[in-house]
Amino acid sequence: MWEQIRSNQTRTLVLVVAMGLLLLLVGYFLGEAIFGSGIGGLVVAILIWVVMNLFAYFQGDSMILAISRARKISPDDHPRLYNVVEEMKIASGLPKIPDIYIIDDPSPNAFAVGRDPSRASVAITSGLLERLNRDELQGVMAHEISHIKNRDVLLMTFCSVLLGTIVILAWFGSRMMLFGGARGGRRSSGGGGGYATLIIVAVAILLMILAPIAAQLIYYAISRKREYLADASGALYTRYPEGLASALEKIAGSTQELKTANQAFAPMYIINPFRSKGRAASDLTSTHPPISERVRILRSMAGGASLAAYEKAYQEVRGSGRGVIPPSALVGETPVAARKAEAVPAEPGKVERARETSDLLWKYSNYGLVNCECGTKLRVPPKLRGSSIRCPHCGRVNPLSSRP
Amino acid sequence: MGIGIIVLIVVLAVLFLVIGFIWMTYNGLVRLRNQVKNAWAQIDVQLKRRHDLIPNLMETVKGYMKHERETLEAVTSARNLAQKAIGTGVGAQAKAEGELSSALSRLLAVVENYPDLKANQNFMALQEELTSTENKISFSRQYYNDSVLTYNNKTQMVPSNIIAGMFGFKTGEFFEVTAAAEREAPKVSFG
Numbered sequence: 001m002w003e004q005i006r007s008n009q010t011r012t013l014v015l016v017v018a019m020g021l022l023l024l025l026v027g028y029f030l031g032e033a034i035f036g037s038g039i040g041g042l043v044v045a046i047l048i049w050v051v052m053n054l055f056a057y058f059q060g061d062s063m064i065l066a067i068s069r070a071r072k073i074s075p076d077d078h079p080r081l082y083n084v085v086e087e088m089k090i091a092s093g094l095p096k097i098p099d100i101y102i103i104d105d106p107s108p109n110a111f112a113v114g115r116d117p118s119r120a121s122v123a124i125t126s127g128l129l130e131r132l133n134r135d136e137l138q139g140v141m142a143h144e145i146s147h148i149k150n151r152d153v154l155l156m157t158f159c160s161v162l163l164g165t166i167v168i169l170a171w172f173g174s175r176m177m178l179f180g181g182a183r184g185g186r187r188s189s190g191g192g193g194g195y196a197t198l199i200i201v202a203v204a205i206l207l208m209i210l211a212p213i214a215a216q217l218i219y220y221a222i223s224r225k226r227e228y229l230a231d232a233s234g235a236l237y238t239r240y241p242e243g244l245a246s247a248l249e250k251i252a253g254s255t256q257e258l259k260t261a262n263q264a265f266a267p268m269y270i271i272n273p274f275r276s277k278g279r280a281a282s283d284l285t286s287t288h289p290p291i292s293e294r295v296r297i298l299r300s301m302a303g304g305a306s307l308a309a310y311e312k313a314y315q316e317v318r319g320s321g322r323g324v325i326p327p328s329a330l331v332g333e334t335p336v337a338a339r340k341a342e343a344v345p346a347e348p349g350k351v352e353r354a355r356e357t358s359d360l361l362w363k364y365s366n367y368g369l370v371n372c373e374c375g376t377k378l379r380v381p382p383k384l385r386g387s388s389i390r391c392p393h394c395g396r397v398n399p400l401s402s403r404p
Numbered sequence: 405m406g407i408g409i410i411v412l413i414v415v416l417a418v419l420f421l422v423i424g425f426i427w428m429t430y431n432g433l434v435r436l437r438n439q440v441k442n443a444w445a446q447i448d449v450q451l452k453r454r455h456d457l458i459p460n461l462m463e464t465v466k467g468y469m470k471h472e473r474e475t476l477e478a479v480t481s482a483r484n485l486a487q488k489a490i491g492t493g494v495g496a497q498a499k500a501e502g503e504l505s506s507a508l509s510r511l512l513a514v515v516e517n518y519p520d521l522k523a524n525q526n527f528m529a530l531q532e533e534l535t536s537t538e539n540k541i542s543f544s545r546q547y548y549n550d551s552v553l554t555y556n557n558k559t560q561m562v563p564s565n566i567i568a569g570m571f572g573f574k575t576g577e578f579f580e581v582t583a584a585a586e587r588e589a590p591k592v593s594f595g
Contacts, residue, residue: 079529083536090446091543093439093551134535239546 070101139244146233221322232310232317
């Protein structure tokens, strides 16, 4: 059933194979045109690809987290976030609760990294954390955990390495041909070789221009499909599609760009961190499907939460018979009803959430906190010397107790 | 190079395929059965967590709710009954836990009348824990039922049902909420 969603993905497989063939083609023809040996070009292409893959496999997740300046949080730092992630870990049956990171950035976004389900992390920006209520947070975390569970992180890393290798080869190839001169003519000792060389060089130039673009388009197609799948599994895990839908709507309302985002990791985020306003809806060059469409699909599930309900809503909204969920995942599925919205008694309001998040960020910048008797919260900078601090509000002098 | 060798190769290939199929299906069934067992253990973990939270909750609430003795006692006794029910079978345990859930939700509804308690930091933290534990219980139950469904499908569908029958894989039992109290959540309204 839904565990099969990660295997048996014929269309994704076809796309990945297409990208791989593209890489081999580029390697072969560039090798033929530049050093006069197609096999040599192939070897170089595969070497670059293997090295990059090894690096991405073993270092990829820590690198992404470091670039995003994400900080790991402990359960006591933000019990609600931790609990929500644990709830989704239980619902999805992950073997281990992922590490949770927070990024100090007002732009709302979240992403998941990690090559396998027992070694994964989720990260969320402070801007998103303070905007979402419990149900919405659950929806977002369910989406991220689906990416882990469906092995999208591994797949997308693999694809972005393929794409990266093609781009690097094309770049080097073009530089070498321009400045080093194509020396393909050297080989034309046999009769009629000149003509063949000309064709090879032409094909190489054509590939150099077109391959990176084609690879990019394939990459985007894979990424968009995985986003729909993660939305579908997210709805299934929470049994509450509305949570994710309303979270996506809140995210869509913001136009801030994430400061630390990187083009290569864009598919890992819950929404494209580089989306610009007014972009055409079903753009071929986007890593993510348009948010409005994702929301519409989630809201058209008609009280269901199963993958079949998502499939039906998807076909309805897109107005086509083509589905997004592999048929093998739908076999033997029983209808699953979505749960009703429930009033959570202890739900903190918007202001408290913002306060909670900023308290956390202050704490991470090593600021001390002194609660004055008049009710004022004093933030003590880490570099402040002295043993006491005066409250600017009421004038009381508060002792600074044991600071690290 | 007679026909005999060709026949032999074909027979070997077919045998190889059949054994491979049995092997993979059998392993798949075992994996699913273990997943069901593991999911069941998860429910127990969460139920125990709820039992452990309640004394703490009572301690915090006691000072504020002097006039709600009955509600408080109902929670304590439901918790004790639920603890006794551990190991007495799925049905009895589910019923006792259902009673505990409804006693707790009655208590949380009454809390609305005590603004001082609601503002208490300790209580707020406990309430988050309690809400989350309730969620975790229902999510672990959901995962258990999802696992049972997957496992049952595999044991009943062609062709894996043949292997399941050969090696005696029985279908799993769904976790149904049996307690009447749990099925219809109590409606508490304050005029």
